Amino acid sequence: LCSGEILVCGDQWPVFLYANHTYDAEDPWCGLLRSRLLTCAYKHVFTSPSSVDKDPKATRSGNARLHGMNCVTIASIAYIATQVRFALSSSSVFSRTDTTTDSETFYHSLLDLFEDPDEFKEVGELLTWWNRQVFPTSSAAKRSISVNSALSKIRTKRLVTKNAADLDSTVAST
Numbered sequence: 001l002c003s004g005e006i007l008v009c010g011d012q013w014p015v016f017l018y019a020n021h022t023y024d025a026e027d028p029w030c031g032l033l034r035s036r037l038l039t040c041a042y043k044h045v046f047t048s049p050s051s052v053d054k055d056p057k058a059t060r061s062g063n064a065r066l067h068g069m070n071c072v073t074i075a076s077i078a079y080i081a082t083q084v085r086f087a088l089s090s091s092s093v094f095s096r097t098d099t100t101t102d103s104e105t106f107y108h109s110l111l112d113l114f115e116d117p118d119e120f121k122e123v124g125e126l127l128t129w130w131n132r133q134v135f136p137t138s139s140a141a142k143r144s145i146s147v148n149s150a151l152s153k154i155r156t157k158r159l160v161t162k163n164a165a166d167l168d169s170t171v172a173s174t
Contacts, residue, residue, distance in 0.1 A: 010105025039133045042080045072130040074114035082107045
């Protein structure tokens with residue numbers, strides 16, 4: 001690998017993408033893109049270098065705030081994974097056409113997974129997890145609603161009303 005005799009294709013994903021750097025061949029989604037290394041890199045780039053610490057000390061707005069970013073996107077996860085993969089490589093220059101790191105294939109293989117309709121559920125769970133890590137106060141973090149809250153009662157009432165209307169229209173059309 002070091003000598004360049006063996007090349008790693010971009011669709012071969014390194015274990016740093018996985019939580020605790022553990023790949024499960026029986027369940028490849030298990031821990032995928034949930035490593036601390038990735039979340040730290042993401043926070044470093046998008047929120048601020050100090051946001052990686054438990055007690056952030058930032059004195060300026062991070063890139064996410066400057067650009068109105070309040071939730072994680074699939075492209076931003078793929079971007080950070082690509083940047084980390086390059087940083088861990090022996091290459092000295094980042095290039096999308098570099099055949100040694102094959103960064104373009106790596107990036108697009110992640111996007112292909114994210115955009116696959118059959119992976120919708122897993123991708124949604126992954127984005128929720130990421131938003132909880134990076135933007136915990138954002139609505140994109142999908143915090144659960146208390147059962148006895150006013151919001152919960154409003155949504156329940158709206159659902160009951162909608163279901164009754166749907167039932168009425170079904171009965172009327174038969």
